[in-house]
Amino acid sequence: xxxxxxxxxxxxADGGGYDAYAIQEKWQTRWADADPFRAGGADDKRxxxxxxxxxxYPSGDLHMGHAESYAYVDVxxxxxxxxxxxxxxxxxxxxxxxxxxxxxIQRGADPREWTYxxxxxxxxxxxxxxxxxxxxxILHTSDPEYYRWNQWLFQLLYERGLAYxxxxxxxxxxxxxxxxxxxxxxDGRCERCGAEVVKKKLTxxxxxxxxxxxxxxxxxxxxxxFWPQKVIRMQRNWIGRSVGAxxxxxxxxxxxxxxxxxxxxxxxxxxxFFVVAPDSDLASELAAGSSAEVRLRFQDYLASVxxxxxxxxxxxxxxKTGVFLERYxxxxxxxxxxxxxxxxxVLADYGHGAVMAVPAHDQRxxxxxxxxxxxxxxxxxxxxxxxGAIPIIELDENGEPIDPGTDESSLSEIDPARTGIAxxxxxxxxxxxxxxxxxxxxxxxxxxxQLAAAGTGRASKSYRLRDxxxxxxxxxxxxxxxxxxxxxxxAPVPVDQLPLILPDVxxxxxxxxxxxxxxxxTEWMATxxxxxxxxxxxxxxxxxxxxxxxxxxxxxxxxxxATEAFPTAEAAKWAPVDSYIGGVEHAILHLxxxxxITKVLFDIGLIDFTEPFSTLxxxxxxxxxxxxxxxxxxxxIEFASSMLDPGADAVRVAIAFAGPVEDDINWEDVSTTxxxxxxxxxxxxxxDVSSHPDVVWAEGDQALRRLxxxxxxxxxxxxxxxxxxxxxxxxxxLVNATRKAIDSGAGPADPAVREAxxxxxxxxxxFAPHTAEEMWEMLGYEPFVGLVPWRQPDATLLVEDSVTAVxxxxxxVRATLDVPARIDPKELESIARADARVQRALAGRDVTRAxxxxxxxxxxSTH
RNA sequence: GCCGGUGUGGCGGAAUGGCAGACGCGGAGCACUCAAAAUGCUCUGUCCGAAAGGGCGUGUGGGUUCGAGUCCCACCACCGGUACCA
Numbered sequence: 001x002x003x004x005x006x007x008x009x010x011x012x013a014d015g016g017g018y019d020a021y022a023i024q025e026k027w028q029t030r031w032a033d034a035d036p037f038r039a040g041g042a043d044d045k046r047x048x049x050x051x052x053x054x055x056x057y058p059s060g061d062l063h064m065g066h067a068e069s070y071a072y073v074d075v076x077x078x079x080x081x082x083x084x085x086x087x088x089x090x091x092x093x094x095x096x097x098x099x100x101x102x103x104x105i106q107r108g109a110d111p112r113e114w115t116y117x118x119x120x121x122x123x124x125x126x127x128x129x130x131x132x133x134x135x136x137x138i139l140h141t142s143d144p145e146y147y148r149w150n151q152w153l154f155q156l157l158y159e160r161g162l163a164y165x166x167x168x169x170x171x172x173x174x175x176x177x178x179x180x181x182x183x184x185x186x187d188g189r190c191e192r193c194g195a196e197v198v199k200k201k202l203t204x205x206x207x208x209x210x211x212x213x214x215x216x217x218x219x220x221x222x223x224x225x226f227w228p229q230k231v232i233r234m235q236r237n238w239i240g241r242s243v244g245a246x247x248x249x250x251x252x253x254x255x256x257x258x259x260x261x262x263x264x265x266x267x268x269x270x271x272x273f274f275v276v277a278p279d280s281d282l283a284s285e286l287a288a289g290s291s292a293e294v295r296l297r298f299q300d301y302l303a304s305v306x307x308x309x310x311x312x313x314x315x316x317x318x319x320k321t322g323v324f325l326e327r328y329x330x331x332x333x334x335x336x337x338x339x340x341x342x343x344x345x346v347l348a349d350y351g352h353g354a355v356m357a358v359p360a361h362d363q364r365x366x367x368x369x370x371x372x373x374x375x376x377x378x379x380x381x382x383x384x385x386x387x388g389a390i391p392i393i394e395l396d397e398n399g400e401p402i403d404p405g406t407d408e409s410s411l412s413e414i415d416p417a418r419t420g421i422a423x424x425x426x427x428x429x430x431x432x433x434x435x436x437x438x439x440x441x442x443x444x445x446x447x448x449x450q451l452a453a454a455g456t457g458r459a460s461k462s463y464r465l466r467d468x469x470x471x472x473x474x475x476x477x478x479x480x481x482x483x484x485x486x487x488x489x490x491a492p493v494p495v496d497q498l499p500l501i502l503p504d505v506x507x508x509x510x511x512x513x514x515x516x517x518x519x520x521x522t523e524w525m526a527t528x529x530x531x532x533x534x535x536x537x538x539x540x541x542x543x544x545x546x547x548x549x550x551x552x553x554x555x556x557x558x559x560x561x562a563t564e565a566f567p568t569a570e571a572a573k574w575a576p577v578d579s580y581i582g583g584v585e586h587a588i589l590h591l592x593x594x595x596x597i598t599k600v601l602f603d604i605g606l607i608d609f610t611e612p613f614s615t616l617x618x619x620x621x622x623x624x625x626x627x628x629x630x631x632x633x634x635x636x637i638e639f640a641s642s643m644l645d646p647g648a649d650a651v652r653v654a655i656a657f658a659g660p661v662e663d664d665i666n667w668e669d670v671s672t673t674x675x676x677x678x679x680x681x682x683x684x685x686x687x688d689v690s691s692h693p694d695v696v697w698a699e700g701d702q703a704l705r706r707l708x709x710x711x712x713x714x715x716x717x718x719x720x721x722x723x724x725x726x727x728x729x730x731x732x733x734l735v736n737a738t739r740k741a742i743d744s745g746a747g748p749a750d751p752a753v754r755e756a757x758x759x760x761x762x763x764x765x766x767f768a769p770h771t772a773e774e775m776w777e778m779l780g781y782e783p784f785v786g787l788v789p790w791r792q793p794d795a796t797l798l799v800e801d802s803v804t805a806v807x808x809x810x811x812x813v814r815a816t817l818d819v820p821a822r823i824d825p826k827e828l829e830s831i832a833r834a835d836a837r838v839q840r841a842l843a844g845r846d847v848t849r850a851x852x853x854x855x856x857x858x859x860x861s862t863h
Numbered sequence: 864g865c866c867g868g869u870g871u872g873g874c875g876g877a878a879u880g881g882c883a884g885a886c887g888c889g890g891a892g893c894a895c896u897c898a899a900a901a902u903g904c905u906c907u908g909u910c911c912g913a914a915a916g917g918g919c920g921u922g923u924g925g926g927u928u929c930g931a932g933u934c935c936c937a938c939c940a941c942c943g944g945u946a947c948c949a
Binding site for chain 2: 229236238242260261264317318344345346347349350354355356357364365461462464509588656660663664665668669673674675679681704723725729731733736743806808816848849851853856857859860861
């Protein structure tokens with residue numbers, strides 16, 4: 001039984017014989033040959049898990065941020081395989097986009113060649129990292145066989161009225177010469193190049209994501225607990241639902257009513273003027289109907305607004321500007337004439353582009369009123385007592401309510417016209433006709449009813465979220481599959497003509513000039529009207545690459561399928577993604593768009609779920625010298641070169657051990673040398689095991705067995721809580737304990753030593769798969785440890801028979817006692833009282849209270 | 864401004880309301896070695912003390928509790944999101 005393997009006494013001196021390079025080369029070759037991590041097919045009866053890392057963009061080489069993200073992805077994928085799941089863990093590339101095009105412009109390279117050369121480099125890096133992908137499912141969004149289905153998706157949305165064209169002021173990057181989605185404007189600057197964004201009026205394609213605003217918001221509730229709280233919060237804020245009322249105002253001398261949205265319809269009596277966005281059609285119309293002088297002043301103002309950048313526009317402490325249009329709106333509740341101003345603090349694309357101004361109760365309106373000397377009328381007494389929404393009404397001696405009235409002196413103290421501070425808090429209505437005396441909440445309900453009854457208003461919601469602008473005036477993207485006919489109609493490219501493939505870049509001018517480079521491809525542009533056969537033009541724009549990434553997780557289910565975007569049956573089997581892992585930089589854009597498209601596909605009946613990613617893990621960033629790694633800052637550590645010295649396993653272990661997944665990591669703090677030492681120690685433990693695989697575990701050293709089994713029991717919870725750093729720490733403890741057992745305890749032949757080494761190899765596979773495979777082989781097993789089922793912990797080894805109890809006296813620990821785990825309270829207390837240290841600490845004092853919580857704590861109070 | 868998060872040794876970080884600092888990095892010392900590397904061992908929050916032992920310690924100030932890094936209140940600092948969104 002205790003037959004031993006021949007001990008290897010010839011281990012070379014360096015690293016105790018551990019050779020990271022030889023090991024990783026060996027196992028990478030074997031994995032490439034055997035392809036062991038391919039997802040199981042239809043005959044596979046195991047439960048399924050879909051694990052996905054946000055796919056990379058193929059710019060340059062990968063950096064340490066990728067090393068971190070994909071290390072975590074691999075931990076999760078390998079974990080679920082050990083836990084008995086059929087795991088799908090694919091990889092692909094988000095390979096359309098600006099950087100390829102910019103590289104093409106700068107270096108004269110074909111964006112295709114640049115892109116696919118980078119992808120090849122990435123693939124090598126991922127192979128060298130030992131990532132356990134299903135390599136049979138690779139996709140690139142720039143392949144026609146992928147973007148053909150982008151075009152399908154576009155036409156699907158078009159048919160359902162969810163893709164439409166409109167002219168509106170858009171965010172324009174003067175450097176990249178292209179429009180940007182709202183989400184791509186950061187601090188008034190272009191997210192990619194940092195140039196100041198300006199507004200420009202253009203006709204563009206939009207996806208009607210606002211139709212889904214309520215569902216996108218409400219469905220976040222079901223993600224609670226499965227997505228990071230932070231991301232849920234960011235999405236909620238981004239969608240920004242405001243609840244209030246629409247109110248219709250007559251405009252003197254104007255043919256139709258103008259509607260405004262307000263979250264405070266209760267303050268309608270306090271409206272003293274009316275403001276329209278200068279860049280709205282309404283402003284132009286109103287100005288056109290005014291005097292020549294006003295028209296001139298308005299034109300000047302509009303021009304100056306157009307010149308200001310988003311940064312200027314967004315600075316909050318900027319003084320208010322505007323022009324009086326010499327027109328009047330009529331307050332529907334009391335018939336008052338309200339002067340109409342055009343001012344750029346009102347946005348054309350939020351609400352209805354016009355507001356009723358209530359300076360007493362809105363800070364912006366107040367600032368404007370004070371700048372232009374407009375009247376301020378208080379209609380909410382914020383000094384009146386309000387508890388919640390219910391006014392506290394005191395009763396007199398006869399039980400009649402006492403009208404608290406209005407305290408004129410305290411009101412004048414807080415008069416906004418004088419203090420410059422708007423009264424936005426709770427209060428009771430005054431100067432408001434039938435609303436007087438009501439709380440804010442009741443007044444909102446009452447006035448909304450009144451307006452609805454009069455047909456001049458209604459309850460309404462407004463969203464911060466805007467429709468998704470998807471046209472881009474760039475070459476390297478999915479061509480929009482639409483045709484512009486001679487007579488001004490728009491028609492989809494007929495399905496039998498899809499995919500609409502990008503023309504050859506040869507001869508095209510990709511330099512940004514404000515119009516799409518595809519417009520220069522005259523042959524490509526020319527097509528025929530599918531209805532009449534007359535000559536027609538293609539749409540020269542390409543799609544935002546966020547369209548590509550909004551549904552790619554479904555394409556992985558059958559990446560080569562030439563007949564459909566994805567098979568519904570496969571989606572029902574694998575999707576939604578169980579575990580989605582990536583950077584927090586996609587907390588809004590990508591995730592919101594993917595959620596939107598998922599809901600659209602659900603509505604069409606192609607999928608049976610409404611949220612694409614069941615759980616989301618956001619890893620932090622890898623920083624160098626305290627700031628985000630980037631090529632432009634010159635503080636980039638490349639993924640491939642980071643592995644050269646320490647080896648892939650050490651990089652992975654060092655990253656996993658560096659701290660919590662969601663925290664940022666300073667690369668300076670990451671110790672690959674510590675990881676290397678640990679891996680060499682682990683390897684040496686396996687190397688030193690001298691027992692045969694068929695030893696009887698039960699005969700092994702009990703203390704070491706307990707440690708092994710406790711880790712087997714704890715690690716799954718820790719992994720599921722993404723506490724990877726703690727799992728590595730626990731592995732280190734086990735390896736250290738095993739080392740000790742070999743050197744100065746049970747010895748290398750003890751079954752517990754073998755058991756510990758085998759458990760170490762199996763769990764280490766999550767972090768250091770090459771070393772783990774090598775250990776597994778040294779221990780006498782066939783590959784692959786990556787496919788080995790998790791070893792079940794022995795429950796009898798998890799219960800301790802003796803524990804350390806703590807004795808506290810007045811909150812201070814005065815003694816620790818070794819006691820049986822099943823000790824009863826009385827006995828524990830008497831042992832505690834008998835302890836010499838306890839008696840010394842208690843000398844001369846009386847115990848007034850004793851709390852005994854067996855077996856951990858005895859707590860004495862002496863006063 | 865509004866919303867959210869985080870503050871623990873020299874550093875990265877552990878800690879179901881129950882021994883704060885697991886594990887590692889860095890540092891000091893020792894063993895092995897002619898020597899170095901590698902490996903192994905010991906120590907390493909801080910103050911008083913020769914030691915035994917004790918005081919103080921999780922951003923600050925309060926509170927709840929037999930007991931608080933952990934729960935509650937207020938404040939400070941830093942980080943992130945968002946910002947004329949009516």
